[in-house]
Amino acid sequence: xxxxxxxxxxxxxxxxxxxxxxxxxxxxxxxxxxxxxxxxxxxxxxxxxxxxxxxxxxxxxxxxxxxxxxxxxxxxxxxxxxxxxxxxxxxxxxxxxxxxxxxxxxxxxxxxxxxxxxxxxxxxxxxxxxxxxxxxxxxxxxxxxxxxxxxxxxxxxxxxxxxxxxxxxxxxxxxxxxxxxxxxxxxxxxxxxxxxxxxxxxxxxxxxxxxxxxxxxxxxxxxxxxxxxxxxxxxxxxxxxxxxxxxxxxxxxxxxxxxxxxxxxxxxxxxxxxxxxxxxxxxxxxxxxxxxxxxxxxxxxxxxxxxxxxxxxxxxxxxxxxxxxxxxxxxxxxxxxxxxxxxxxxxxxxxxxxxxxxxxxxxxxxxxxxxxxxxxxxxxxxxxxxxxxxxxxxxxxxxxxxxxxxxxxxxxxxxxxxxxxxxxxxxxxxxxxxxxxxxxxxxxxxxxxxxxxxxxxxxxxxxxxxxxxxxxxxxxxxxxxxxxxxxxxxxxxxxxx
Numbered sequence: 001x002x003x004x005x006x007x008x009x010x011x012x013x014x015x016x017x018x019x020x021x022x023x024x025x026x027x028x029x030x031x032x033x034x035x036x037x038x039x040x041x042x043x044x045x046x047x048x049x050x051x052x053x054x055x056x057x058x059x060x061x062x063x064x065x066x067x068x069x070x071x072x073x074x075x076x077x078x079x080x081x082x083x084x085x086x087x088x089x090x091x092x093x094x095x096x097x098x099x100x101x102x103x104x105x106x107x108x109x110x111x112x113x114x115x116x117x118x119x120x121x122x123x124x125x126x127x128x129x130x131x132x133x134x135x136x137x138x139x140x141x142x143x144x145x146x147x148x149x150x151x152x153x154x155x156x157x158x159x160x161x162x163x164x165x166x167x168x169x170x171x172x173x174x175x176x177x178x179x180x181x182x183x184x185x186x187x188x189x190x191x192x193x194x195x196x197x198x199x200x201x202x203x204x205x206x207x208x209x210x211x212x213x214x215x216x217x218x219x220x221x222x223x224x225x226x227x228x229x230x231x232x233x234x235x236x237x238x239x240x241x242x243x244x245x246x247x248x249x250x251x252x253x254x255x256x257x258x259x260x261x262x263x264x265x266x267x268x269x270x271x272x273x274x275x276x277x278x279x280x281x282x283x284x285x286x287x288x289x290x291x292x293x294x295x296x297x298x299x300x301x302x303x304x305x306x307x308x309x310x311x312x313x314x315x316x317x318x319x320x321x322x323x324x325x326x327x328x329x330x331x332x333x334x335x336x337x338x339x340x341x342x343x344x345x346x347x348x349x350x351x352x353x354x355x356x357x358x359x360x361x362x363x364x365x366x367x368x369x370x371x372x373x374x375x376x377x378x379x380x381x382x383x384x385x386x387x388x389x390x391x392x393x394x395x396x397x398x399x400x401x402x403x404x405x406x407x408x409x410x411x412x413x414x415x416x417x418x419x420x421x422x423x424x425x426x427x428x429x430x431x432x433x434x435x436x437x438x439x440x441x442x443x444x445x446x447x448x449x450x451x452x453x454x455x456x457x458x459x460x461x462x463x464x465x466x467x468x469x470x471x472x473x474x475x476x477x478x479x480x481x482x483x484x485x486x487x488x489x490x491x492x493x494x495x496x497x
Contacts, residue, residue, distance in 0.1 A: 035260045036191050036268065040203040043184055043248060045144055047207030050180050052215045053173070055151045058114060058232045059219030059331070063228040064159065065105045068306030078110045100227035101160070111164060116167040117174035124178040125430035125437070130283075132183035132426045136252035142243060143188075144179030149239025151176065156229035182394065182433050186426035188418060190253035193271035195357045197418050198366075198411040202349025205410050209342040209403075212312075216335035283427065287488030293420050294428065296480040298435045300371065300413040303473025306437035306443045307382065308406075311337075313444045318459065322389045333396055337403030344407035352411040363419060365484035371481075375474040378406040383467040386460040413477050420482060421489035454465045 105113070132140040149469040151173035158166040184204065192200045216233075220233045251257040254265045288294055315334050319325040325333060352370060355361045359368065388394040417428045450456035450465070 043204035044207035048211035050212035051208050052235045055215045060228040063223040124175045125182045125433035128179040128182045130427045132186045139186045140183040142246045144176045146243045147176035147235050149405050152236035155232045165379045174422050182430040185429035189425050198352035199349040202345045206342045206345040209338040213335045213338035220331045283489040292480040295480040296477045300473045300477045301432045302435040302439045303469050306439040309440040310443045313384045337399045340400045340404040341407045344404040345410050348408040348411045367412050370408040374409035378402040379467040379470050381461050420421040420486050423489050
């Protein structure tokens with residue numbers, strides 16, 4: 001790994017030879033054919049696989065326990081295709097019995113199993129992000145992807161061995177997946193020019209939604225026709241194949257990449273000459289705790305993911321209970337918002353970088369504008385779901401549009417860490433993920449409590465609470481969010497608790 005002195009010397013050399021401007025122009029013209037964009041698409045693929053592995057247990061669970069209850073067939077005024085629900089579920093159960101084993105797990109046991117992947121999530125992001133910042137993302141992320149894939153392949157065997165073994169496997173898998181999610185952020189401190197951060201990060205992050213979309217779209221069909229173990233074998237095997245791609249093509253910085261052109265290498269190094277220093281082992285904890293711009297990002301993460309986790313966990317239930325949609329159709333409809341989010345994350349990143357490169361808007365204005373668009377429009381659509389529940393088509397349209405507009409936040413507050421503290425980006429990404437996982441641990445429980453407390457207005461209360469929390473996070477971010485590198489992130493600070 002190059003030292004700070006090496007990096008700065010290289011940058012000076014480029015400047016002295018008068019090649020920096022030409023390198024920038026040539027590298028910029030490469031567009032999506034550049035090595036750095038290739039890295040973003042490889043990360044997109046890895047994120048897709050990891051999140052497919054994360055979701056596949058939820059898809060397979062009905063087939064594994066064989067205790068599906070037909071949805072309520074009341075509310076004839078709801079728009080939906082005519083279906084004989086009882087016959088559908090009977091045929092589904094027969095096919096599940098024929099192709100795979102089933103287990104006698106109570107709802108409580110199922111809840112423990114489904115939650116076990118998140119047990120290590122709250123604490124794992126910080127050490128994984130910190131280690132990736134020190135040693136680089138290649139081996140940290142690669143190891144996480146490999147372990148997650150192996151654990152995915154072992155899930156059918158663990159399920160036969162007993163609940164305890166299955167929970168242990170899922171805990172290990174969850175920690176490995178968090179390592180992939182947080183460790184990869186250190187890549188962009190060495191590879192992403194400031195003018196392209198939104199675009200490159202959005203391409204990589206879009207894999208999260210793409211993987212979820214693929215599993216929701218195909219998982220039910222795989223379980224029903226091939227047997228539920230195959231959903232783990234398929235995505236576990238794909239993950240192992242991605243590991244070979246990752247270790248073969250990924251390098252922690254452009255200096256060590258064997259195939260990158262000289263022009264692109266010089267362009268990246270010149271762009272990051274003042275930000276490419278190693279963070280070292282010590283961290284400015286006190287300064288971080290006092291930093292309102294950092295807290296603005298963390299609070300934004302918590303509030304954004306409160307709504308995200310709520311909708312991910314309860315959209316199928318809402319479609320089934322309020323609109324009487326069957327399992328197959330529910331999976332397809334639930335996947336559409338993720339497809340929309342995948343597309344608009346990439347478009348939002350390209351638009352943000354366009355506005356910045358053309359100097360149409362200042363960086364902080366872009367971050368706050370995109371966050372405002374992502375929050376306000378999606379919140380208005382989500383809060384209206386209760387009042388349009390008589391129409392399946394309107395509900396689906398609102399969910400899709402909400403996910404599409406919400407994706408703009410990825411180029412807003414979600415990428416803001418790279419602006420204020422690129423030196424500690426991987427560690428702080430882990431800290432932000434810890435905030436999002438805390439929201440994920442609380443929000444589904446609160447939603448379930450609201451449904452149990454008031455069966456008539458429970459869904460309305462869930463959507464209104466989601467809107468109130470999201471808007472509160474937006475207001476906090478608009479007041480305290482910044483885009484300048486903070487003082488504590490520019491120089492090494494050795495003060496500790």
